[in-house]
Amino acid sequence: MELGKTAVVLGGSAAGLCAAGALAPYFGQVLVLERDELPAEAEHRRGVPQSKHPHFLLNSGRRAIGELFPGFEDDLIGAGGLHLMPSMDAAYLGGEGWSARKRSSMTMVYSSRILIERVLRDKVRDLSNVVIREGVSVTGLTVRGGGTRDGAVTGVDFSTPTGDEHVDADFVVDAMGRGSSVGNWLVAAGWPEPEVRTLDAKVTYTSRWYDLPAERPPSWWWQHLVVMPTLDKGEHPAEHEFLVNFFPIEGNRVIACMGSWGIEMPRTADTFVESAGRVRTPLFAAAMARCTPTSEVHLTRSTGNKWRRYDRWANPPLGIVFIGDSICAFNPFYAQGISSASASALLLREHLARASRLDAAFHTRFLVAQRKLLDVPWRLAMARDQGYECAVGTEKLREWRRRIVAAASGPAFNLIVGAAREDDAVDEHFAKVFNMEESLGEMMRNPRVLAGLVRYRIRAALGRHRVPYGFDPQVDPPARDYSAATR
Structure with a gap:
């Protein structure tokens, strides 16, 4: 059932692409507006700086994307993604030492973020009624009755290299990430300031990409190496507090990553190698030494948890919903971002499938259901981050x-x-x-x-x-x- 003529998605990264897949069956045209020029292949771009770090695609995310885009997982593996069983294929150094290997029911697909997005773009471009416009900047929204019971978003303003443009929209999805300005535009139009829940545990992580050797050493039965922070409360190097990954991706490559809560992290190639030599096991540095570095060191600090509680507005705007980091951003350590975004997009599709019109009741039902969905990863993030003395924000504990x-x-x-x-x-x-x-x-x-x-x-x-x-x-x-x- 067609619910409108035109839907517009703000942002063409993973959240926006999943949203486009959810909207396509229910609108005559879906227009995706993306600031970057999107590469044809799996390449980094300015709008996704975190693509240079490891990304787990959790099973909930695999399943959600697979329902939105049938064949996605096969295509990802076909493009080089690795289908592994972590309990057998990962060497896991817990607080007390190495864990034993054993089989389990859980498998995961390992790949880079840039490959995930490339496969998603290919899937979206196969949808005949979806158009992706690149190199454009969203500059504002048009609304009616801002802040009232019938208040709605009715269109999107954006700029292009050749001038300013406007598109009327029956439905809009904000997928512009942590830095989205949509909330500010809605407040300026008459809606109240949304409640924002925050907790920043001062997580910093740093990564470097490597080519694996053509022949792996006989002792490397593992493909993924994980080092958890120490349980030792005595004197030890700061690096023993690091969470470390030697993360396998497509193309016989790995991403070596170190992260911490509230500790200064290495920024240069030399200090990266030096720090690696002081983590809890010599295997991490030894593995890096057998590989060939192919990148500089990439550092990220934008890791705070932030939940914009649009669901608590008495009169949420009609004609717009929020997907991904634009509504709820998590500490990236917990690998919840893409999976939460894709699950929200699938939830949106399910609500669209049951809707006869996009009225206030529809928006309220979706926001309530999305709140319940987001509460699960949010509580998991809080369970750990609230324990750190360095954490700041509204959710900081006494x-x-x-x-x-x-x-x-x-x-x-x-x-x-x-x-x-x-x-x-x-x-x-x-x-x-x-x-x-x-x-x-x-x-x-x-x-x-x-x-x-x-x-x-x-x-x-x-x-x-x-x-x-x-x-x-x-x-x-x-x-x-x-x-x-x-x-």
Whole structure:
């Protein structure tokens, strides 16, 4: 059912492309307005500086994009993406040491952000009623009745190299990211300032791209290397607090990445290599030394969590919704951005499919459903970031509460990880939480999960571990498959 003649998407990155896929069946034409000139191949561009860092495409995101664009995952793998099982293909150095390898139900597709977007662009360009206009800047909105019950967005103003233009719109999607000006334009038009929830844990991360050697060393059974921050409370190098990834992507390449909460990070190639030599395991620096660097060091600081609560407006504007970072941006450490954006786009398509008209009831229903969707990754981000003393923002806890969160979150996480190592049911639900397929609260209310946690805690107290862990970080991670130990 066609719900309007023209829909306009502001922004042509992953969120905007997914939004275009959601709108295409319900509007005569979908116009995507993008500031950058979009490359034909998988290349970096100015509008997506975070493309130079690792990007996990969580299972919820894989599924959402696959429903919006059938065949997406096959095309991504066909273009070079790697379909891996992290529990078998990743060497994971937890707080206590290397984890054992074992099979699990969770798989992931590894690739660069630029390849994800290239495949998405190809999918969008296959839609006959979608037009992408590049090299244009959105400059404003036209509205009627700003701030009233019937207030609506009716069009979009934008500039091009040849002059200013306007397009009337039956529906608009703001997908312009963290820096979107749409909220300011709506306030100027009569809507109230939206409530904004924030928490910035001062996360900084730095990455460098490498070509892998033509032949991998025999000891490299792993393809992905993960180093978690230390549990040691004593004296140690600052680099022991880093979260480290040696992240595989297409083209026999990796992205070496180090990040931290509130610690100054290396900015040059020399200091990057020096810092790598001081992380918790020598394997990270040794692996980098066997590879060929192909980029400079890229550093990002724009990592705060920010949720613009448009859902709390008494009279939200008709004719516009918000997808991706333009409404809710997360600490990128938690890999929730693309998956949350694509899930919101799929949710939008589902609501459009059930709508007979785009009235106030439609917008209210969508905003309520989107709030519930975003609350899951938001709570996960808060669960960790609120424990850091350096965090600032509206969601910063009182010091006594912060100390409790900081003291409890580490042991709680290690309990769940330990139980997941030995209990397939806990492992399955923990993977769903990681992939935003289930909330942490839902997992912790599951009787089977609770029983698994209690059983693991008792067995651990008795020293009866089914799967060994805590292998020495100073030596290579063990290659043995311990899958049979959980059966």
